[in-house]
Amino acid sequence: MSKQYIIRTTVILAVLAVACSIGYNIYLSFEHADKTAITLVTAPTDATAIFTNTATKKVTKGSHGTVYVEPGVYDILVEKKGFNSYKKTQDISKNNTVIAELSPQTKEAVDWVKRHQDQYNKLEAFAGKKSLEYNKSVTNKYPLIGVLPLKDPYYSIGHYKKDNGEPVVVITTESPQYRYIATRRITSMGYKLSDYRIEYKDFQNPLKEKK
Numbered sequence: 001m002s003k004q005y006i007i008r009t010t011v012i013l014a015v016l017a018v019a020c021s022i023g024y025n026i027y028l029s030f031e032h033a034d035k036t037a038i039t040l041v042t043a044p045t046d047a048t049a050i051f052t053n054t055a056t057k058k059v060t061k062g063s064h065g066t067v068y069v070e071p072g073v074y075d076i077l078v079e080k081k082g083f084n085s086y087k088k089t090q091d092i093s094k095n096n097t098v099i100a101e102l103s104p105q106t107k108e109a110v111d112w113v114k115r116h117q118d119q120y121n122k123l124e125a126f127a128g129k130k131s132l133e134y135n136k137s138v139t140n141k142y143p144l145i146g147v148l149p150l151k152d153p154y155y156s157i158g159h160y161k162k163d164n165g166e167p168v169v170v171i172t173t174e175s176p177q178y179r180y181i182a183t184r185r186i187t188s189m190g191y192k193l194s195d196y197r198i199e200y201k202d203f204q205n206p207l208k209e210k211k
Contacts, residue, residue, distance in 0.1 A: 035068040036092050042100045043123040044116065047080040049100070054089070078102065082109035094164040099127050134165065142167050144191045155182045172201045 040049055045064040052059050052075040060069045071093040078086040078100035086100035101123055104110040113120065138161075139146035145167050149158040155173035162168060171182045179200055183193060 034070065036071050036096050038062070038067045038069060038092060039097045040064060040067050040100075041098070041123055041126050042078055042086075042102070043119040044080055044083070044102060044112070045119050047078050047083070047100065047102055049098070050077045050079075051075075051092075052077075076100075082106040082112070089163075091164055097130060099123065099130070101127075134161075138165075138167055142196060144169065144186065144189075144196060147189070150185065152178075152182075154178045157182055157186065166197065169196045169198045170201055171198060174202050 038051070040062055042049065042064045047063065049062045049067065050059060051062065051067065051069050053070065054073045054075055056070075056072070058070070060067065069092060073089065073091045076086070076088045076090055076098060078098075080102055082105055083102035084105050086102060088098075090098065101120065104113050145159055148169070149156060151157075154175065155171060155178040158170050158172065159167050160170060169186075171179055173179055173182060183198075187193060
């Protein structure tokens with residue numbers, strides 16, 4: 001076998017490899033067109049994930065990593081034998097990250113977790129990072145959230161996060177008068193009420209004498 005033949009064969013194989021790689025990338029670009037990339041983080045990492053579109057009922061299966069689905073609301077099921085399942089309904093268009101930590105249900109699963117604790121540590125680290133990123137983005141867009149909660153003997157101002165990531169400011173008081181005072185406190189700090197979704201929640205006044 002001549003040296004020239006070996007060189008020619010090597011070049012041809014290299015060209016074919018590049019062509020196949022380009023062709024595969026083109027195929028993926030068409031396959032993923034108009035789809036949302038979901039970052040799916042699971043522990044255990046070999047758990048099976050099933051995404052069911054609530055409107056079309058189309059089912060997409062995936063596992064730890066990236067899963068591509070059409071935009072929409074999905075019923076999400078992550079499961080592995082011997083572990084409690086993760087179930088959630090989520091609008092992928094508004095939140096494309098799914099973090100599913102499965103707790104062991106059987107003795108075999110408990111032993112498995114002990115041997116693979118690194119998978120849970122990585123999930124917790126990722127979840128912590130996403131939480132910090134979310135808090136920073138929220139306080140940048142909704143600065144009032146950064147100073148909550150605010151508490152007074154007659155009312156409190158807190159917040160919670162909806163499934164789509166939108167923060168909701170909650171004013172808790174049993175008195176219409178203190179609802180007004182609480183909203184005035186927000187505006188007096190320089191925040192616009194129109195920039196926030198506000199909910200009012202009643203509770204039993206802690207200063208009221210118990211019977």
